[in-house]
Amino acid sequence: MEGYKNYREIEIETASGLKLVVMLYSGAIKFLNLAIDGINERKLDIANNNIIKVQDIISELITSLNFEAGEIAHNLYSLYVYINRRLLEANLQKNSEILLEAANLITTLKDAWDILLKNQKPEVVKTAVSSRLNISG
DSSP, X not given: OHXXXXXXXXXXHHOOHHHHHHHHHHHHHHHHHHHXXXXXXXXXXXXXHHHXXXXXXXXXXXXXXXXXXXXXXXXXXXXXXXXXXXXXXXXHHTOHHHHHHHHHHHHHHHHHHHHHHHHTOHHHHHHXXXXXXXXXX
């Protein structure tokens, strides 16, 4: 298990900004699925903890936006704020349907960024996402 942890740390440290965004989306989807399971199984502490993890990821994505890039960064900001608001509502109501909505939105974003990653269009990332992306713990 220690070897895997070291591998992930090296992968994160050496990843491009584009790959980091995709990794954040993947993490958010994973935590949303865990939160949905937590609600469905009435393990509300698990649901709460995983929703908070997703909110932390969304906050990190917000701080990484480069608003000088123009409309795409502003649109992402609006979408991230919406997702965060829905996560708060889902956590307060313990509503897995809202979490499913958030998961669908994030999956759609991830799919788009996966295409960018596959096609290696770094200029898009450099304009929309700043180098301030901070991945920790």
